[in-house]
Amino acid sequence: MEADFWHERWSKNEIGFHENEVNPLLVKHIKDLNLPEGSRIFLPLCGKTRDIAWLHSKGYKVVGIELSEHAVKQLFTELLGDEKLQPEVTQIDQHTLYTFENIEVYVGDFFKLSKQQLGKIDAVYDRASLVALPDTMRTQYAQHLLEITQGVPQLLITLEYDQSVIKGPPFSISDAMIKNYYQNDFNITELERISEKLKGKVDADNVVWQLLPKR
Numbered sequence: 552m553e554a555d556f557w558h559e560r561w562s563k564n565e566i567g568f569h570e571n572e573v574n575p576l577l578v579k580h581i582k583d584l585n586l587p588e589g590s591r592i593f594l595p596l597c598g599k600t601r602d603i604a605w606l607h608s609k610g611y612k613v614v615g616i617e618l619s620e621h622a623v624k625q626l627f628t629e630l631l632g633d634e635k636l637q638p639e640v641t642q643i644d645q646h647t648l649y650t651f652e653n654i655e656v657y658v659g660d661f662f663k664l665s666k667q668q669l670g671k672i673d674a675v676y677d678r679a680s681l682v683a684l685p686d687t688m689r690t691q692y693a694q695h696l697l698e699i700t701q702g703v704p705q706l707l708i709t710l711e712y713d714q715s716v717i718k719g720p721p722f723s724i725s726d727a728m729i730k731n732y733y734q735n736d737f738n739i740t741e742l743e744r745i746s747e748k749l750k751g752k753v754d755a756d757n758v759v760w761q762l763l764p765k766r
């Protein structure tokens with residue numbers, strides 16, 4: 552999906568993907584990454600997810616990137632509540648960086664974020680990011696993610712359903728696709744599968760994956 556699609560979704564508030572509660576699968580499975588305290592976790596295509604606040608409350612450093620500045624402003628408003636608290640806003644090359652305590656969120660294009668800009672990451676948490684992109688962009692997404700994070704452990708939440716019933720996003724991701732994107736670099740384990748009715752139309756599985764580096 553191109554940038555205009557997402558900007559329109561945010562401007563019309565058509566954000567059915569946004570969850571009003573912390574994702575319970577994150578809460579349940581973050582331990583499966585065996586991360587040391589204070590690890591720095593990257594959330595690509597982060598929207599205004601409440602998972603950022605939860606990870607921060609657990610003592611993790613959090614870095615996100617999101618195309619929509621509208622979304623990032625909402626994220627910090629919801630996070631800080633009190634208007635006296637404001638994130639620091641700086642311009643770095645093509646991205647705008649919003650920072651508050653140990654939370655950093657870049658506004659801009661994930662595909663233009665460099666390894667140097669991102670800095671050292673200890674883990675990736677991808678919920679609804681890989682599934683947001685069409686087939687043609689997903690290989691590029693996985694390659695760029697690997698390049699800028701250096702293949703650190705990843706907690707990945709995808710959806711699997713009959714793509715002929717509804718067209719994405721979110722797109723259906725099969726086991727074979729996950730292997731295609733990541734099996735050269737990771738040992739891949741399916742941790743859990745939970746069924747839901749997607750958009751009230753099709754049975755879908757939420758699938759939680761643990762990706763641990765092979766090296």
Ligand SMILES: C[S@@+](CC[C@H](N)C(=O)[O-])C[C@H]1O[C@@H](n2cnc3c(N)ncnc32)[C@H](O)[C@@H]1O
Pocket residue numbers: 552557558568569570595596597598599600616617618619622659660661662678679680683
């Ligand atoms: C399906 S939403 C998921 C958001 C978040 N991960 C969550 O769990 O709520 C996908 C998000 O990715 C953003 N996005 C899409 N393409 C992007 C890109 N190239 N760079 C940065 N963000 C992007 C969209 O604006 C949207 O907020």
